[in-house]
Amino acid sequence: MNIRKSMGMLLCLCSLAATAQEAWDIDRCMAYAVEHNRTVKQRKLESDNYRLDKIEAIGQFLPGVSGSVSAQYSYGRSVDPETNTYISQSTFNNGYAMEGSMPIFQGGSLINQVRRARANELLGKAALQEAKDNTALETFQAYIDALYYYGTTRLAEQKLVESDSLVYKTRRQEALGLKGMADVAQMEAQQATDAYNLTHQRNLYETAMLTLKQTMNYPVADTLVLDTRLIDTPVIEQVRLSADNADDVFRIALNCNPTLRQSEMNKQVARMNRKISWGSLFPTISIFGGISSSYYKELHQSGYDNFADQMKNNFGSYFGISMSIPIFNRMSGSIGVKQAKNNYLIATQQYEAQKEALQKLVLQAVQDREGFLKESLQMEKKVTSDSIAYRVTRRKFEEGLMTSLDVQNNASTLLESQTGLLQSKLTYVMKCRLVDYYKGEEIIRNEERNATKETQIIAD
Structure with missing residues (x-):
């Protein structure tokens, strides 16, 4: 009985401490x-x-728009389109393009x-x-x-x-x-x-x-x-x-x-x-268009237009419409x-x-x-x-x-x-x-x- 009362008092004190x-x-x-x-x-x-x-x-x-840049360096033997003979030359080609497309109809x-x-x-x-x-x-x-x-x-x-x-x-x-x-x-x-x-x-x-x-x-x-x-x-x-x-x-x-x-x-x-x-x-129909330009030069040769002139002279653009018709897709x-x-x-x-x-x-x-x-x-x-x-x-x-x-x-x-x-x-x-x-x-x-x-x- 005394032990139980002591435990009860302890629990009571714990409860009072927890009231805060x-x-x-x-x-x-x-x-x-x-x-x-x-x-x-x-x-x-x-x-x-x-x-x-x-x-x-x-x-x-x-519309979706994408751009691309390319650079190519070529050297060694290649076919001369004028004489149709093999020659040794080194060239540098640089291209720029931007294209956009937008769907019009996709069912x-x-x-x-x-x-x-x-x-x-x-x-x-x-x-x-x-x-x-x-x-x-x-x-x-x-x-x-x-x-x-x-x-x-x-x-x-x-x-x-x-x-x-x-x-x-x-x-x-x-x-x-x-x-x-x-x-x-x-x-x-x-x-x-x-x-x-x-x-x-x-x-x-x-x-x-x-x-x-x-x-x-x-x-x-x-x-x-x-x-x-x-x-x-x-x-x-x-x-x-x-x-x-x-x-x-x-x-x-x-x-x-x-x-x-x-x-x-x-x-x-x-x-x-x-x-x-x-x-x-x-069918799906979409329109697309883009612009592009390029620069070309044969290395160790002179007489080519500079970069700005070539970019202006080679500038081009295009526009089109495409339609894809499903015929047989297995x-x-x-x-x-x-x-x-x-x-x-x-x-x-x-x-x-x-x-x-x-x-x-x-x-x-x-x-x-x-x-x-x-x-x-x-x-x-x-x-x-x-x-x-x-x-x-x-x-x-x-x-x-x-x-x-x-x-x-x-x-x-x-x-x-x-x-x-x-x-x-x-x-x-x-x-x-x-x-x-x-x-x-x-x-x-x-x-x-x-x-x-x-x-x-x-x-x-």
């Missing part, structure tokens, strides 16, 4: 996790690449490439938002788990304190002849069981905190203090009256769910690829069209499947929200009744009207009810946030994070 640290609520933990998640960072880079692809696709409408592929790039950009944004939302939801679940095991640990501590008190009173009554050795042994066995359960719950809590830190990408060695007010908040204060049914929520989710948005953009990209494949069967064009059509149909089926899956998730979330609310309200009543029953049974046991087995059964029933209430209450809170998410609301509510908190500490 700010408690982290759910929203702050989710924001931290999103900011430090590596998958989110990758999706940001991928989204930026899609944006650059769109700029590149738009640039295909602009509509250019505009469709821009549309595809825009769809990919929206797809990248949806993928980024999905990564953020998934990270936040995973953190939410890990946070709820940590709160749950903190609550069960606190209930186990209270249960052990009750057992310590009963053991002490039973021993005193046994010394006075009011109880037998069997009652003392039964109470001591229950005390040992409660001590083991407390150790077990603490281990589960430490594991849950480790999982939360890993989900947040939070330094494992650092202390993370959580806001535990949610555990002690009555269910009636958490109830959010809403007339939304599953159909209403689903209609909203169709327009704002990032996962479904990705599937829709994949379908749009496949449709643009199909149109681009059709463009490969049409059936790659027709096969590409058929494959693009199949890919579009596949993307369409994936979109419909994703929409059906979303409808099921929304329906399940709404049903769970209502179901866990009813469970929480009923469990609150049950906890109140079981608490009264336990106090009455304990009082009668102390008066010799009840057995130790009756006390143990009522204590176990009360602990089970309290644990069930804690689980259903925390799950209800999570389901409410999930339904709001499907309704288009932000998962992370920054305004709630700035509210005044009553600091409650979990010493890690």
Whole structure:
């Protein structure tokens, strides 16, 4: 007993030392996790690449300009074009050219490439938002788990304190002849069981905190203090009256769910690829033009114009239009069209499947929200009744009207009810946030994070 009291005082002092640290609520933990998640960072880079692809696709409408410079030194024997005989000479030739070209018609592929790039950009944004939302939801679940095991640990501590008190009173009554050795042994066995359960719950809590830190990408060695007010908040204060049914929520989710948005953009990209494949069967027309000049001199000879004069005299320009007509490309064009059509149909089926899956998730979330609310309200009543029953049974046991087995059964029933209430209450809170998410609301509510908190500490 003295050792346990000393440990309790030590834990109390540790808790007082930790009160200077700010408690982290759910929203702050989710924001931290999103900011430090590596998958989110990758999706940001991928989204930026899609944006650059769109700029590149738009640039295909602009003319392409290229320049070239060449220099050639030749020596040895060569054929004289005037006498048609071999002579030995050394020459230097220098050329300059600049050419530009611009497509006029490519079967509509250019505009469709821009549309595809825009769809990919929206797809990248949806993928980024999905990564953020998934990270936040995973953190939410890990946070709820940590709160749950903190609550069960606190209930186990209270249960052990009750057992310590009963053991002490039973021993005193046994010394006075009011109880037998069997009652003392039964109470001591229950005390040992409660001590083991407390150790077990603490281990589960430490594991849950480790999982939360890993989900947040939070330094494992650092202390993370959580806001535990949610555990002690009555269910009636958490109830959010809403007339939304599953159909209403689903209609909203169709327009704002990032996962479904990705599937829709994949379908749009496949449709643009199909149109681009059709463009490969049409002629392509482009215009081109350029300028060029050159300088030539036979080494060790004189009488050649200088560089400026030759560049002026040899200057030339050209302009033209070209058309390429596909006649036979080993059936790659027709096969590409058929494959693009199949890919579009596949993307369409994936979109419909994703929409059906979303409808099921929304329906399940709404049903769970209502179901866990009813469970929480009923469990609150049950906890109140079981608490009264336990106090009455304990009082009668102390008066010799009840057995130790009756006390143990009522204590176990009360602990089970309290644990069930804690689980259903925390799950209800999570389901409410999930339904709001499907309704288009932000998962992370920054305004709630700035509210005044009553600091409650979990010493890690």
